[in-house]
Amino acid sequence: MRSHRGYAAFLIPGALLSLLVIVVPLVMNVGISFTRWSGVGTPEWIGLDNYTRLLEDDNFRTSFRNIVFLIVAMAVVPTLVGLVLAAVLFDYVTKQIGPRTASALRSGFYLPQVLPVAVTGIVWGWILHPSFGALNAILTNTGLDALAKNWLGDPAFALYSVMVVMIWFQVGYPVVMFMSGLQRVDPELYEAAAIDGAGWRRRFTSIAIHQIKPEIYVVLVTTTIAALKIFGQIFVLTRGGPGNATLVPAYFAYQNFFEKAQVGYGSAIATVLTLLIVVLSVVFLRIQARDERRDLA
């Protein structure tokens, strides 16, 4: 076959661009992570010192502990809630009430997803503001002053407040993905199960969940990666504070790059984060490939 000759030339602009914007900076970043550098002058080679320092840095450990909480808020809870909502909307609302109601409700859940992350921060920063925020004003007006809190400024509540904001932001994405996945489920399978006496719950757990497994994987992986990368909402809502109560790796790296001029240390944080994301993606691609092979067999 002569077919693939001559196509390589089309790859040149894209390959050059990726080399310039992605490969070279990524390699530089790893290189810088083995140095002490303020961003000016010559970087000083210090080997693995930045990495050993990371292991003992309380801020670094806290930032990853916080990420675990944010994975719960951005990946786990939205997936579980999304499964229930998608199932109810698809299997019950569409059939018993009507497809238009179902799609209107779906759009409602999805709406927060269209906002720029910085804007979600602004909206919630105001609602949760201790003195002029809407939430405390509502609590005070309804006589529940005792419940009014400094939601983002009190270390005891800040992370949980951010988690609630992130659940609100994320929940529409799995709903949309799962509803579109459920459309692939063969209605005859459902009917056969119904004739066999399987209740709604059985049908959902034994047929639907199995059929939309690809969507569940995609949602879990993309939202987990999004949680690992979170920056915008943290920057606008809390700047990682109070103290390090809501510190996340991306913001911690940013601080070291642009506020503390510890570029080598910031690069080490970014490198660890990158490794984590790459490993997660590769594991996911493997699982996906294995499942596809099994389905073909």
Add this chain to the structure above:
Amino acid sequence: MRRGLGLRSAVLAVLTVLVLLVLAPFALVAINAVKSPEEYATNGPLSLPGGLYLRGITDFWIRVDFGEKLVNSFLIAGSVAVLAVIVSVLNAYALGIGRVPGRSAFLVFFLLANLLPQEALVYPLYYLSKEVGLYNSQLALIIIFTAIQSAFGTYLLSSVYAVFPREMLEAAAVDGAGKVRTLWRIVVPISWPSLSVLFTFFFIWTWNEFFLPLVFLISNDKQTVPVALGVLQGDRLMDATTTSASALLGILPAILFFLIFQRTLSRGIMSGAIK
């Protein structure tokens, strides 16, 4: 029969309450953005506005020169969307239709390139752009986002092109069309729906970006909408009604895009879900 009706209303009621909870922040922003500060102070955030007080919005618009921020965002997101679609098409033509050697390695590379945290690229990009005099310029951001977005576009479009009808390509070859002509006259028109989905994604994603524009655009007159709004939070001039006015100005373009692009987007989500 009665039990069925009861269940039906119960399910509908629960879902409606949930959706209203999700939409409540939007409603709060909207009703408080059009209140005067005095009205907010006396009646609080839950009362409906007595009249349409637009001073908060217009004052904020003028103070941050919001029109300029909109133009900046449009310029950056629009250029990136167009350029990234072009780069994606060229890459995917070579990888999906041309099946050049090393194709799967390229695809894995492009997928990972899109998943990388921007923190791992930001400092070298910041440093290099200063070296070549592109720091604090929108051009630097356009180049960077074209690379990042087209990485995703290449990955997605290559799988679309991998199943492109071979007989059409062969017919074009028989007619004596070269590779460039085939791409331009056959492949691009036929894959136009996929390209418009990609364009939509790239535009909205770039519009919503925060981290790199925050680092790269330090002069006020170059900033994008999210950056201009984001850096003002915590400013002492921001009271309750001004903050909701600023939030409303951030929300409106996003909802407008959502409405305009909804059809393309839902189609895109479907095709993304299957692949």
